[in-house]
Structures are given as C-alpha cells and as structure tokens.
Amino acid sequence: MGKVLSIPDFMRMKQEKEPIVMVTAYNHWQARLAEKAGADMILVGDSVGMVEHGLKDTLGVTMEMMLMHCKAVMRARQRAFVVGDLPFLSYEVDEREAIRNAGLLVKEAGVDAVKLEGGKNRVSTIRAIVDAGIAVVGHIGLTPQTATLLGGYRVQGKDEQSARRVLEDAIAVQEAGACAVVLECVPASLAEFITQKLSIPTIGIGAGSSCDGQVLVFHDILGLFETFKPKFVKSYANGAEYLGSGLEGYVREVKNKAFPTQEHSFAMDEKVMEALKKESI
Secondary structure, rough: OOOOOHHHHHHHHHHHOOOEEEEEEEOHHHHHHHHHHHOOOEOOOHHHHHOOOOOOOOOOHHHHHHHHHHHHHHOOOOOOOOEEEEOOOOOOOHHHHHHHHHHHHHHHOOOOOEEEOOHHHHHHHHHHHHHHHOOOEEEEOOHHHHHHHHHOOOOOOOOOHHHHHHHEEEEEEEEOOOOEEEEEEEOOOHHHHHHOOOOOOOEEEEOOOOOEEEEEHHHHHOOOOOOOOOOOOOOOHHHHHHHHHOOOOOOOHOOOOOOOHHHHHOOHHHHHHHHHHOOOO
16 A cells, blocks of 8 residues: 555645545445556545435435445545545534544544535634544535535525635634635636635535535546436546446347356366256156
8 A cells, every 4th residue: 555645735735726536336246446547535425324324415314324424435445635524413412422523434444524504603623523532624615414405405605695605614614723715616716716815725516616625425536326317427438338338248148048158157067967867766
C-alpha cells in the first residue's frame, strides 16, 4: 500500500488548484475500482440506504449499516482518504452521542474522517467532534437528511436570503474546524464565491466547476442506478444495460441447456463411477 492521502495533501491541492476527485462507494469491490481509477477521496455515503438497500430515502440508515459498509471500503483502501457519513439522528441528539458515533466510525471502521450535514446549526457539534481528535467534513446547501425542511430536493441559495445563509453556513463550518465541506445543489456562481472565500477545500455535487473537487456516486458514474438521475449527474458508462445483457445471456443459456458445457464441468475416473453403479444395484 502506498502513501494514504491526508488533509495537508488536500490543502496543497486547493492552493495549487489541482482538482480533488471524490467517489461515493459502498463496498469493497466498488472502492477497489475507485482506487484503481485514481480517486483521491472515497465517501461512504448514507445514500447507501437508497442505492444498496432499496430504502426510499437516507433516514432509515443506521450506524450498524454505516459501520458495515465503511469496514468493507477500508479493506480495499490503498491511497484514498476515506470519509464515512454519520447517519440521521446519530449526531443531532447531543454532542456526547455525536462524538461516540463519530468515534465508532473512526475506531471500529477505520475511516479517516466523518461527514455530517448542517451549517450554523451544527457548529457546536462539529467543534466537539474535532476537539475529540476526529476530522470532520461538512455538508451544506441541499442536505438530504433534512430535505423536507428545505422544501424538498431543490437547489439552495438561488435568492439573496438563501444565498447569504449558504455562505454563512460555509464560513461557520470552516470556523468550527471542518477540514473540507461538500456543497450540494448550489448555484455555480455562489459555489465559486464560497470556494474563493474558504481556506478549506470545497467538494461540489451539483455546484458547478469551480469547487476544489467534485463528488458523484459510483452507481451514477457507471450508469448502474436507474431509479432516478439528477440534473447534475453525468454517466460515463451504460453499466445497467451491459450487466443486464450479461445476466440475460446466462438465463438464456441455462434455459436452453447451453450452459454449463464440458468446459465448465469436472471429470472423474470412470472406474470409480462404475464401482458406485455396481454397489447401487
């Protein structure tokens, strides 16, 4: 295993304007492919609830689920900085609970940092986790865990009042000690201004090209998740069609008795088989 990327590496990348590539992945083989492709960061997101478990949203994701998926990703980690999501109600109750759950992801799963949603309303929580020695990545703009309060899954910061709120959230998250911040569904010009304003890296998803880095979900990148496709997603392969074609070929050959052939079967000494047949008479 080579050198694992660290927070100082990302600070340097921001200063040198080298784009940071983050991929959201949920298990060993996905993380292995993301690493092989050259991802700098891997996010084990609570979107695992919808993408891997068929939940309608992220609210049903538990700490147990996150620990399992983070451990699987960490077994594949070679170079990438791994961030684990804190699921809904794992950090909102009180700071002690937030520190305990963040500590579980770091101590038991081995992730490098945790991510939590919220801006000014989460300053004390971020600060408490950071003071406990755990790196925190913020997440502002559209925050899926509280999307209902924001009026649904919609762009945040389009008018002056909401734009000011997103900016203030970004500054608050940085001042609380976060090492980076995800900007989700924020107008490109606002994201650019925030990126210039902050000293920590910004990771955009639906936030234009001027962020210090970008993040997309593994399944969206490869065209594997067909339930819905947000405007900000670009698929670089038609994975669902390709994999579906392979599965259909398998089903067809089994039904037609074209698989398995002798090539895929094992032989044995015919004398042994003859002896068995005689014994059964």
